[in-house]
Each structure stands twice: as C-alpha cells, then as structure tokens.
Amino acid sequence: MVTLLLDSERLEVALSPAERALSRHRGNVYVDRAHIAKVMLTDDAWIWLRGVPSPGTAVPSVLAMGTWTSGTGQDFAVIRGRRPSVVIDLEGHESFERIVLTTRHGMQLIQALRLDGAEVAEDVADIAKPKPKPAKAKTRPTSRPAA
Structure with missing residues (x-):
C-alpha cells in the first residue's frame, strides 16, 4: 500500500520497490498542495480509472x-482489488490530471490537507491523529461548612 507524506508545500505518494516496478514509474509522485483541486473518497476506485495503461500494469478488478x-490527459493509479480509495483531482500539475490510490488513510488525508503542514514531510495517518488531551489535575472536593 502506498505511503502518503504531506508537508506544508506538497503531497508525496511514496511507492515501494514493487509498486515502482509494476507501475513502471522510477520514483515517487510529488504534487504541490496548490495543484490539488478536489479529494474524494470512494469504495470502488475502478470506476474512476480512465484511459489505457501506458506505461503500467493492469489486471482487471x-x-x-x-x-x-x-x-483528457494522464492519470496515475495504484489500485489493489476493491478496497477503499481516494481520488485526487489536480489542476495545473505538469504530469497528471488525476491520482487514484487504494489507501485506508483517505479520511486522514482530507483532514491533513485542511491543516497547515509541517516543514518536514509526515505520514498523513500521523498528522491527522487526534492530539492527546492533557490530563486534568485532580482536585479534592470542597467540604461545605455546616449550617
């Protein structure tokens, strides 16, 4: 499964060596945050796939x-089976019009994109984690004066 890294300026789709070989893509995919037009969650990524693989690997479903x-242009896809996915529509990106990824961190990606990013790239699953609330100091109950 791809790893999504996000910082204040860009989203990085980090591919494993096997994903690089199957996608025939030499490195990771980088997208400036300014180029992200829309992010959608879907249960079936296959309906969002358009065109023919060139270069790429495809085994239907x-x-x-x-x-x-x-x-309409070129899209980048990393889809495995029929799992929850995220569809990222891009505007002004030099290589792709759309990115379709199978990931269980789609909701965390949306939440992380709403936040101001850090200076160094972090995994979106870590960015969107709720911050632990500080423990409240225990206070002793006050006794009431006898009437």
Whole structure:
C-alpha cells in the first residue's frame, strides 16, 4: 500500500520497490498542495480509472498501477482489488490530471490537507491523529461548612 507524506508545500505518494516496478514509474509522485483541486473518497476506485495503461500494469478488478492515458490527459493509479480509495483531482500539475490510490488513510488525508503542514514531510495517518488531551489535575472536593 502506498505511503502518503504531506508537508506544508506538497503531497508525496511514496511507492515501494514493487509498486515502482509494476507501475513502471522510477520514483515517487510529488504534487504541490496548490495543484490539488478536489479529494474524494470512494469504495470502488475502478470506476474512476480512465484511459489505457501506458506505461503500467493492469489486471482487471485485481491490480492497476501506473500511468493511464486518455483523451483528457494522464492519470496515475495504484489500485489493489476493491478496497477503499481516494481520488485526487489536480489542476495545473505538469504530469497528471488525476491520482487514484487504494489507501485506508483517505479520511486522514482530507483532514491533513485542511491543516497547515509541517516543514518536514509526515505520514498523513500521523498528522491527522487526534492530539492527546492533557490530563486534568485532580482536585479534592470542597467540604461545605455546616449550617
């Protein structure tokens, strides 16, 4: 499963060596936060896939990794089976119009994008974790004066 890293300026889709080989993509995918137009959660990423793999690997309903070329441009996909996914529409990105990823951290990505990013890239699952609340100091009950 891809790792999503986010800092104050960009989103990084970190690919494992196997994902790089299957997608035929040399490195990670970087997207400036300013290029992210819309982020959507979906249970079926396959309906968002458009075009044909070039280059990429596709086994229908099982695996789709790589660049998909269509009449509207190029999309990047890392899809495994029928699992929860995130669809990221881009505007002004030099390589892709859309990124479709199978990830269980879609909601955390949306929450993390709403926050101001850190200077160093962090995993979106860690960014969106609720911060622990400080423990309240225990106070002794006050006794009432006898009437």
